[in-house]
Amino acid sequence: xxxxxxxxxxxxxxxxxxGDQRAFTEIFDFYQRYVYDYGRKLTKSEDQAxxxxxxVFLKIWLNREKFNEVKNFGAYLNRVVRNHSINVIRxxxxxxxxxxxxxxxxxxxxxxxxxxxxYNESNRILTQAVENLSPQQRTAYTLxxxxxxxxxxxxxxMNVSSRTVQAHMRQALKHIREHFSKHAxxxxxxxxxxxx
Numbered sequence: 001x002x003x004x005x006x007x008x009x010x011x012x013x014x015x016x017x018x019g020d021q022r023a024f025t026e027i028f029d030f031y032q033r034y035v036y037d038y039g040r041k042l043t044k045s046e047d048q049a050x051x052x053x054x055x056v057f058l059k060i061w062l063n064r065e066k067f068n069e070v071k072n073f074g075a076y077l078n079r080v081v082r083n084h085s086i087n088v089i090r091x092x093x094x095x096x097x098x099x100x101x102x103x104x105x106x107x108x109x110x111x112x113x114x115x116x117x118x119y120n121e122s123n124r125i126l127t128q129a130v131e132n133l134s135p136q137q138r139t140a141y142t143l144x145x146x147x148x149x150x151x152x153x154x155x156x157x158m159n160v161s162s163r164t165v166q167a168h169m170r171q172a173l174k175h176i177r178e179h180f181s182k183h184a185x186x187x188x189x190x191x192x193x194x195x196x
Contacts, residue, residue: 006030009073016060017067024064028057035081042085043092051135052088056080062159091142129179133172140168141176 006012006027015023032053039052059080070076130138136158143154144165151162151169158165 013067013070013073016064019064024061027060031077032057035077038078038081039085042082043088047131048085048088048092052081052084055135056084059084059159091139094142094146125180126176129176132179133175137168137172137175140165141172144169 009027012023012027016027035053035056036049039056040046040049043049043052056077060077067073130141133141139158140154143149143157144151149157151165154165155162
């Protein structure tokens with residue numbers, strides 16, 4: 001998928017490399033629709049495409065100092081969107097696999113059906129809770145909790161500090177706990193699986 005090019009693009013990229021936010025806004029306004037359309041084409045999801053727009057341009061801004069080395073921004077952007085979309089697809093597939101592996105090994109023996117947690121329902125609610133996280137929180141949760149990476153490793157992947165990763169994880173786990181609580185699913189066995 002090819003993108004159009006701004007006439008003064010080289011100048012804008014040089015200004016962005018120096019931290020010019022107005023130049024970044026101009027690039028964002030020009031390319032955001034392309035990034036959205038390409039992301040939606042690859043992921044088949046409007047929600048994921050919207051998040052890809054945010055994530056891709058955040059990455060562009062965080063790596064702006066390297067723009068002096070970029071010779072073809074259109075090709076660069078195309079590669080970033082494609083690679084990020086592939087990572088999103090892989091993450092969604094892994095989330096789905098992880099959700100199906102969620103098992104509740106112990107439940108208090110109680111005849112009350114109100115206290116029996118349905119396995120499929122728990123999967124649905126967990127998936128819903130994770131989807132409602134912010135992109136940064138979802139990334140931190142996936143890398144730390146599902147993939148089992150250390151905070152330092154996740155920090156490098158996300159281009160943030162370990163402390164920021166910890167903050168994202170605290171907020172993500174808090175949100176997931178609150179989400180389960182709203183559904184009256186305060187089961188110790190479940191939380192032992194989710195937050196081990």
